Amino acid sequence: MALERTLSIIKPDAVAKNVIGEIYTRFEKAGLKVVASKMKQLSKQEAEGFYAVHRERPFFAALVNFMISGPVMIQALEGDNAVTKNRDLMGATNPKEAAAGTIRADFADSIDANAVHGSDSLENAAIEIAYFFPATDVYAR
Ligand code: RTP
């Protein structure tokens, strides 16, 4: 088992639904520790920079507009195989295809309003954590 960190974002739809605590409970029950956390209203520039890899995709403008539609809850999670574990907890990008019991199956409404973001690789996790948190704001536990 490899101790890893990953970046998670509870998206505006799930913040609006008041399920931050329910989602944190899933992380904790799966053995993922919150090692950094903040609520933030992203600017258009911050959201575009975060999702820059999707810049050329047809859904980019909709994705950015959705991500700035309300505050998000951003956290770094630490645990064994944290990147894959978090992706497993999240479920498929499209909630219609997400396995029963996953965060997206239970809380997401559509492929746009899909409740959570999670880093898709260890390399991207390090980049994404550094995008939102200075190293001094991430707490080893
Ligand atoms: P995320 O980055 O948010 O964790 O989601 P993901 O890895 O499961 O999906 P990704 O391919 O990275 O896409 C980022 C977000 O863009 C929206 N999307 N829309 N309309 C579409 O075909 C489409 N494809 C992706 C989703 O909201 C997805 O979470």
Ligand code: MG
């Ligand atoms: Mg992604």
